[in-house]
Amino acid sequence: MALALTTVPVAFAGTASAQTIRVSYVTAADHPYGIGVRKFGEIVEAKTGGKIRVRGFPSGQIGAEVPSISAAQGGILEVAVTSTAAVSGVDKAFGVFDLPYIFASDREADAILDGPVGTEMLRRLESKGLVGLCFWEAGFHQVTNSRRAVKGLDDFRGLKIRTIQNPVMIDAVNALGSNAVPMPYTEVYTGLETKAIDGQTGTYPLIFANKIFEVQKYVTEANLFYAPVAVLMSKKFFDSLSPADQAIMRDACAEARTTEREANRALSPEALKQMRAAGLESNVLDAATTAAIKEKLKPVVDKHMKGIDPEIVATLQTELAKLGQGSAAPAK
Template identity: 85%
Template sequence: MLFARQEDCMKMNCLRASLVAFALTAAPMSVAGIASAETIRVSYVTAADHPYGLGVKKFGEIVEAKTGGRIRVRGFPSGQIGAEVPSISAAQGGILEVVVTSTAAVSGVDKAFGVFDLPYIFESDRQADAILDGPLGTAMLHRLDGKGLTGLCFWEAGFHQVTNSRRPIKSLDDLRGLKIRTIQNPVMIDAVNALGANAVPLPYTEVYTGLETKAIDGQTGTYPLVYANKIFEVQKYIAEANLFYAPVAVLMSKKFYDSLSPADQAIMRDACTEARTTEREANRALSPEALKQMKAAGLESTVLDAATIAAFKEKLRPVVDKHMKGIDPEVVATLQAELAKLGPSGSASGK
């Protein structure tokens, strides 16, 4: 339900703040600092059975095995600690160890990460893997070193589709006037508006309620995300548009990372990389199965044809041009050069 009175909203905000404070202090740390913490807390916004959660579980298993149980990992799914942006801030401040977050949220820390949020920047998951796991991805993670964060590696959310509760989307005209939730990110806001919809930026933890109460008509999200967070329960239609590819950054508090021994630092990086395979494979395997299950539950699906995708890209060209101007030119040039070498798709489906 929507809050009936302002004071109800204020009470709920106070309660939420109290719960977040409790979660962040639940694992006690020694006076000497977080170096002696036995538990690494990992904040992420999806449900625990989403590929994010499976990746966090694998990460924890590896860390615990390689440290002989000295360091344990506890995941906090569904935004229990907080949405992406406040969780990033908590990691920067050294009061949270790890956050699994979209690169769209990371662009608030470093605008260069916005290059990954540009619509249709990647044509396939194989193309994305080559960029994110290669020299450019490594260089991007190192950009965060001076901003209170240590980038461990990239996972993925995958390709964004468009859901709504009002009508099937088969053309640009069908998007006109729809209130579509986006992450609080200028690129995505401009992209949704350019397609004729009305962008409504919201933390993901507020999306289900917004859809349920009809405060918003729809949202963009991947098949696994829509399924795991039960968005399909409050939506009628989904259109396969592959609008954005959503990389996911696994970020550790630099304060915590620097407190670790070199051997433990290597364990953290290796664990992230090993868990990356688990997370990506789960995400890609779940996508078609998630769609199948959602259709069985009554969600109506459409696939945009090549001509419609071309029309989307044309409408979005000014958005891409605008935001590329605000990104480090060296990053843009490197990405474009690498994409040109790779070709448009590779062997993966990209869905």
């Protein structure tokens, strides 16, 4: 991957000719990420009169999330569309979005990410060689596995559940009595197929697009995590643009954000419907079980809250309170 990136000419190296923005993302091209990238490209190309073009690289073609972030920081990739879980490796404060049950609804997530909290989080990245253009979404994580229907807290016990290499998510899965197995997403299908792991967490569109349902028997709607997506531009590339073109980048991301979120939210129920038709058994956790899970996860939240900038936590709690949620902690 590093060789592939370093051998591609850097589009912005001191030229006033037409430029190409390469956008790296890990999902299939027909996933909402891809839809968002195409919309972003249409807007950028239209508003710059074709002076700047956008080319998407789906399915991790030029790198998984963490390497793509590093490439953007180093100025050899223009844009990385990535989970905030991966961004927490750059700034630990992004770990606040990894906390289980941090948001109760799409409405809450949109208000926080598009408001003061999200704005401040993106601003912090500029000192890390990145410009956060805006937030998109992957959505709420559900739990799939091949062993049994998860209907109660005890049903999590002993399941080998894949997570990304993220301390909050690893601790959360382990706290439920499962065994967290960190693994790159590109290896998940094979891991499930060979029974190296029993299950994984993911959104309905992601489970569907990557055909995870082919090697799983059960899916439980748990809404365990909400997954924001950060659209990150190389600061080196951003700084090479004129102020007008910089504004176009931010505006295009925001306009594409609406398209991406709408596509994701429309696809979720349709993806579940098609997966059920293919034989995947589904259930929804009841309120009592969800409350028990939140209580079980409270020590995980308390532990990881301590490592996050107190000002970010305070602002998040204030904004959630305005929306009717008393605290960022899941027990509330």
